[in-house]
Amino acid sequence: MAVVPRPVRTSPGTPTGTPAGTPAGSPAGTPAGTPARTPTLADVAAAAEVSLSTASLTFSGNKPVSEATRSRVLAAAASLGYTGPNPLARNLRRGRSGVVGIAVGRLSTAFSDPAALPMLDAISQVLDAAGLGLLLMPDDADHVGLPLDAAIYDICGRETWGSYDELAAREVPMVVVEGPSWPGTTFIDIDHRGGVAALARHLHDLGHRRVAILMLEASHPQREREAGLREVFPDAEVVGACASDIGAAQATVAAWLDAAPGGRPGVTALVCQSDVQAAGAVVEARRRGLRVPDDLSVAGFDGVPTPWLDVDLTTVAQPLAEKGRATAQAVLDRIAGAETADVVLPVELRLGGSTGPVAPPTDVAG
Amino acid sequence: MAVVPRPVRTSPGTPTGTPAGTPAGSPAGTPAGTPARTPTLADVAAAAEVSLSTASLTFSGNKPVSEATRSRVLAAAASLGYTGPNPLARNLRRGRSGVVGIAVGRLSTAFSDPAALPMLDAISQVLDAAGLGLLLMPDDADHVGLPLDAAIYDICGRETWGSYDELAAREVPMVVVEGPSWPGTTFIDIDHRGGVAALARHLHDLGHRRVAILMLEASHPQREREAGLREVFPDAEVVGACASDIGAAQATVAAWLDAAPGGRPGVTALVCQSDVQAAGAVVEARRRGLRVPDDLSVAGFDGVPTPWLDVDLTTVAQPLAEKGRATAQAVLDRIAGAETADVVLPVELRLGGSTGPVAPPTDVAG
DNA sequence: CGCTAGCATCGAATCGATTCGATCGAAACG
DNA sequence: CGTTTCGATCGAATCGATTCGATGCTAGCG
Known part of the structure; x- marks a missing residue:
């Protein structure tokens, strides 16, 4: 260069006219x-x-x-x-247009996920450094007619990727993050299965034998995570699917506990799909007098800060910034016409105070 | 049309090659x-x-x-x-490029503000409907060379709007949300001053006489809000500036209380600049044994949900979606070459359980 | 002093569409 | 039956740059 x-440059003061x-x-x-x-x-x-x-x-x-x-x-x-x-x-x-699109579902939900931001930030930084801009592609709009050098599909589990067909037809390079396998795209993923399996082993080591899993909407990573859990707990109870926001998680957990005999869960641990979900679960469990982790261990996923919670979550931390950088790098490679290999990033089990050993039974009677 | x-369309299955x-x-x-x-x-x-x-x-x-x-x-x-x-x-x-830029400071901080999302969502919807895409312009990148039909400056108070000069020179239409006055731009604002003044009157009616204000970084709306408060409480105590995230608010409030004689605030009410800040204040106050609102009334701004808080905040609610729509409409008008008038949207005082009447002194001794 | 490099500059082709004004034919009209 | 009108189609100009290959000129070399 x-x-x-x-x-x-015209300084503010005479910019118009x-x-x-x-x-x-x-x-x-x-x-x-x-x-x-x-x-x-x-x-x-x-x-x-x-x-x-x-x-x-x-x-x-x-x-x-x-x-x-x-x-x-x-x-x-x-x-x-x-x-x-x-x-x-x-x-x-x-x-070239110098613009890369990123599919983000519905904006308000996509960005309210605290895990999305560090990644988006990293993507943006790498692309900006390369002189590329990042264009938001919400699901409800068709972005035909916008010149894109490449497209990123993030926010796993969306099935309404309306723009995919158009872009595929135009042979726009595509990078899919945590998505289902599509031909002609590059994948960036994390080790969902291994991460949850490690978490499951941790719970097993703590003495847990009956655990439940709070699901997200069905998606590729969701299935992987469930499989990871079942490596250790084949009979894990499925609690139900809910969005990854604290209110939804609270409501789902509330319904689950309402349905449980005596309002006590039939399990000793609850594995959630995000830290936000887990936070909701903790809040709701406590609201009902359940102690965390004594009566119920709760684990999350992502490894994002939950400052409003006074307990550190046990969670599967994923390298969000690195995921973003890998994504952006794949985009740059594909724009340059280079072949790119798919990426699977490792995750890390991070222990916090929201999981603990199973309390010895207080009473012989069930 | x-x-x-x-x-x-090529369905997923044969998109490559x-x-x-x-x-x-x-x-x-x-x-x-x-x-x-x-x-x-x-x-x-x-x-x-x-x-x-x-x-x-x-x-x-x-x-x-x-x-x-x-x-x-x-x-x-x-x-x-x-x-x-x-x-x-x-x-x-x-x-025309069909792309509108939006300056968002640093992504991770900009979008972690829950008030930003509904607005961004509304902007995006209106623009998408008009066939325009929304391109993120973080501060740290220069977006010279990207063709923009217009630019939106949001996230008030940023002084590092590096791209402004470039865009002004290129005579790209600009819309500024809650920003300082710049020539040649269209403004979208809310009634900061009136909103906080109404809140202040509410506190006064409840018997409060000594109040404090927790500030954001200096900015145009920040100054307006302070002025609104001082209409009623000319001597309001300034607590300090902090970012609008719950952790920062908590820390700032903690430092404030630490410095107060006996750890008790010298005021009966604390006016915050966002609901997130207010939530942080509530959490920290309670952590120190202060009852909200009995010992300290706390008010927020924005009117966004705070589900993890078990009390409804008294707040100045702003019409976020409408602000977004007005912003997008101004963009469309300016792109079409039409003259646009500045907009100031009304706000609404929303009463919650975080403010209450001043408790009668429990003791004669100070 | 003649020859070869090498640098600065230029002309012209090209990127891939949109759109104005002109043309052509057929239908509608008196 | 001649003329007007209208709709469909076409040719050519245009949007505003980038870049390849060619040319002219100067400097270095033997």
């Missing part, structure tokens, strides 16, 4: 009758008395330009109020 | 030696034996095309694997 000259001294007709060549049109590179070239190609090279830096010429061009640009090559034209020529 | 034909039956050279006119290039509208026109203009009209629907011609063109497109007009070319011609 050679040094790219920046267009002259025509920049000072802009009106067309100043340099030779522009007929005076022309209405003030925003100047093009051709105008700059004419004003600087160089060819269009040279003017272009001055701005792109793709080939050396003599210092004298360069400053003549920049001076002409400044006097005309030229703010740099038109991105639309550049994009057409290059065949 | 006439009916726009959609490109043929060249669509079946695509190889160039099938119809007359394409020399057989050409390497398989992705087909252009010109190829389709040639295959359908119509002019380029007619082919274009078939896809854009901007002028009527006879049914016979239309189907010939579509058939040719299908057989060539043409997936519709190249968005890059269309954009250049139209002079």
Whole structure:
């Protein structure tokens, strides 16, 4: 990358209207009758008395330009109020838009998941560094007509990926995070199964024999996690599917406990699919007088902070930032036309105070 | 809008590689030696034996095309694997990118604010309906070179709006939400001052005379809110600035109480700048044995759900979705070249259980 | 002093569509 | 039956840049 000259900046104070001294007709060549049109590179070239190609090279830096010429061009640009090559034209020529789409389901739900943010942040940082922008693609909109260099499918389990077909037809490179297997896409995943299996072994070591699992909506990672749990607890009870927000989790757990004989769970541990879910479970269990972890151990997934909870969750922590970086890197590779291998990142069992040994039975009678 | 034909969809299962039956050279006119290039509208026109203009009209629907011609063109497109007009070319011609940027500070902090999501959601919905995409512009990246039809500056108080100068120079329409006044931009705001003043009167009615205000980082709305409070409590104590996340609020309140004589606040009410902050304050106050609202009334701002709190916050509720819609509408208007008036939306005082009457002094001695 | 590099510059083709104005034919009208 | 009108189609210009290959000129080399 050679040094790219920046267009002259106008500080806040005079940003609106025509920049000072802009009106067309100043340099030779522009007929005076022309209405003030925003100047093009051709105008700059004419004003600087160089060819269009040279003017272009001055701005792109793709080939050396003599210092004298360069400053003549920049001076002409400044006097005309030229703010740099038109991105639309550049994009057409290059065949790139500089924009990567990311499918995010419904915005309000996607980003309320605290695990989504660090990852999105990492993706954005890597892409930004490469000069690419990140465009949100909510499910309810079709994004035909938007030029995308690549697309990321995140937020696992969405089945309503309306844009997939369009993008696939246009052969837009796609990277799928924690998604089902699709041909022609690159996958970024984490070791769901191994993580939950490790958690399950931990619970087993603590003496737990009867455990329940609080599910999310059906999805690829969800199935993997259940399989991981059943490696250790083949008969684990399924509590029910709920969204990953604290209210939904609380409601689902409430319904579950309501249905249990005597309001006491038939299990000693509850494995949740996110820390948010787990937090909801803890809150609801306590609200009913159950002690955590004495009466019920609760485990989460993700490894995000839950500051409003006064207990550290035992959880399967996933490397969110690294997942984001891997995703973005795969996008860059695919845009560059390189082959990319799928990625499966390791997770880490993180022990907290929300799980503990099974309390010895207080009474012989059930 | 006439009916726009959609490109043929390939279901998941055959999305990668060249669509079946695509190889160039099938119809007359394409020399057989050409390497398989992705087909252009010109190829389709040639295959359908119509002019380029007619082919274009078939896809854009901007002028009527006879049914016979239309189907010939579509058939040719299908057989060539043409997936519709190249968005890059269309954009250049139209002079529009179909992309609107939104400045969001740092992603992880911007979206962790629960008030940001409903608004972003509303913006996105309106823009999507207009066929526009939303592109994230974090502060740390420069988005020169990305073609934007307009830009939204949200997340008040950021001073590091690096992209502003560039966009202003390029005369990209800008809409600022709750921001400082900049020339050439459209403003969307809420009645910060009136809202907090109403809240202050409510506290006064409850008998409060000594109140404190927990600030955010300095910003335009922050100043307005403080002014609103001082309409009623000119001597309100300023507690300190902290970010709008529960942990920061908790820490700030903790430090404040630590510094207070006897660990008891010198006020009877604490006005916060967001519900998240308020939640942090409630949690910390309770942790120290203060009863809310008996010992300390706490009020928030925004009117977002705080499900993990067992008390409803008294708060100044702002119409988040409407703010988003107004913002998006302003963007659409400005893109269309229309003049737009600034908007100030009303807020609503919502009473909850976190504020209450001042308890009568339990003792004569201070 | 003649020859070869190498650098700066230029001309022209190209990216892939949209759209204005013109043309052509057929239907509707008097 | 001649003329007007309207709809469908087409040719050509245009959007605003990037880039390949060619050219001219200067400097270095033997």
